[in-house]
Amino acid sequence: MILAIAGGKGGVGKSTVSLNLGAELDAVVVDADLSMADLPTARGPDLHDVLAGRADPVEAVREDGPVDLLPCGRTLAGARAGEVAALASALDAVESIYDRVVVDCPAGMAADVGVPLLAADAAVLVTSSREFALADAVRTRALARELDAGLAAVALNRTGREPPTETLRRALGARVVAVPDDGRVRRAQRQGRPVASLAPDSRPAARFVALAETVRTGTLTR
Amino acid sequence: MVDLDWRVEAQAGVSLVELTVHNPGRTARRVRVANRLDGAVWPPRREGVAAAGWDDGGFEGVVAAGGRRALGYASPAAPTEPPAEVVWTERAGVAEPADRSALRATPDGVVRTLGAARPPADAVPRPTEPDPVPDAVESWLGALDDRSTAPTAAEREALEVVARRAGALADRSADERPSPGDSR
Structure with a gap:
């Protein structure tokens, strides 16, 4: 199963959701934000090398971190050199070996979002409860639908006390899981770790478990 | 059947081929145009990928009833005449759009439609x-x-x-x- 984590808007926490969801689903997390990669980097071949035909996608997967990760290069030259269309076959190759793949998509609505959505079996929309983020989420949902990636769940990220989950569920037509704003999530993310490894009994850790469960049921029943 | 009108010229060691495919019939036809030059086909590109319908050997697409399609490609080979030929045509299905095939069903189609988001060349620092x-x-x-x-x-x-x-x-x-x- 390939699961695309998208949202349109930048800065809503797609990378955080990708890393934590990847940990819960025991998946390989692919950092596909080609020009603004956010997940931990590593020595050796990365996604830029894969898309430029210099490295094998499966060999670029790192298994030594807290979450299996296909890292992305950081240079603009690398982002420019790669063929984004090759991302589809790279994701398929990783899926064929590791079975479950979580793709951290970039912001925006260009092909670097479209190709993972095309390759994906399902998508998770990440949004915040701000109006402008919601508009982007709706647009991304339309694109996912057109590219045949069913909406498995919506992660309403960094919520306050009373998240508008019901409103959002009606607007987007999918199960909504709210993840509360929590410093421990950010701290764990900076270390490239899921929050469950730092604070397993915390509320956000429990919410990511719930999100993973929603994704599992959402993708099985479709 | 369809008519193929061609023109080829050489510039800076590259052959530039201009083609017009005309379908005088009353039904839309799917057409395969093959390169006859002794070299690779350099197809027109959209967002860095070959335009819809183009592959290594030439072009395949639908020409509307009574319609024309203009095609063009380049090749590193020396010009020969004719540079291209229609290898087969068949009646096109009703659902096939006349000027845009395989809109998004492939990674290349997605790139073509949505546009590649690669950073512009100016943004990349030179060594x-x-x-x-x-x-x-x-x-x-x-x-x-x-x-x-x-x-x-x-x-x-x-x-x-x-x-x-x-x-x-x-x-x-x-x-x-x-x-x-x-x-x-």
């Missing part, structure tokens, strides 16, 4: 040669250059002093190259 001019000198001159106002009298004098010294130093012949201590 830099070590600059022969010291940074301090460069930034001083650069600051004067970028400013919209003219240099003050003091600055003009400084520039002239630098120009004189730079000229004098550059004129020295190799055999009287100063020891490091002399250069200041």
Whole structure:
């Protein structure tokens, strides 16, 4: 199963959701934000090398971190050199070996979002409860639908006390899981770790478990 | 059947092929146009990927009833005549759009439709040669250059002093190259 984590808007926490969801689903997390990669980097071949035909996608997967990760290069030259269309076959190759793949998509609505959505079996929309983020989420949902990636769940990220989950569920037509704003999530993310490894009994850790469960049921029943 | 009108010209070692496919019939036809030049097909590109319908051997697409399609490609081969030929045609299905095939069903289709988000070439830093001019000198001159106002009298004098010294130093012949201590 390939699961695309998208949202349109930048800065809503797609990378955080990708890393934590990847940990819960025991998946390989692919950092596909080609020009603004956010997940931990590593020595050796990365996604830029894969898309430029210099490295094998499966060999670029790192298994030594807290979450299996296909890292992305950081240079603009690398982002420019790669063929984004090759991302589809790279994701398929990783899926064929590791079975479950979580793709951290970039912001925006260009092909670097479209190709993972095309390759994906399902998508998770990440949004915040701000109006402008919601508009982007709706647009991304339309694109996912057109590219045949069913909406498995919506992660309403960094919520306050009373998240508008019901409103959002009606607007987007999918199960909504709210993840509360929590410093421990950010701290764990900076270390490239899921929050469950730092604070397993915390509320956000429990919410990511719930999100993973929603994704599992959402993708099985479709 | 369909008619193929062609023109080929060579420019800078590259053959440029212009084709018009005309379908005079009353039904839309799917057409395969194959390259006859002795070299690779360089197809038109959209967002960095071959335009819809193009592959290594040529073009395949639908020409509407009574319609024309203009095609063009390049090849590194020498021009021969005719440069391309229609290898087969068949009646097109009703659902096939006349001018856009396989809109998004493939990764290339997605890139074509949505546009590649690669950073522009200007944004990519070039590998830099070590600059022969010291940074301090460069930034001083650069600051004067970028400013919209003219240099003050003091600055003009400084520039002239630098120009004189730079000229004098550059004129020295190799055999009287100063020891490091002399250069200041």
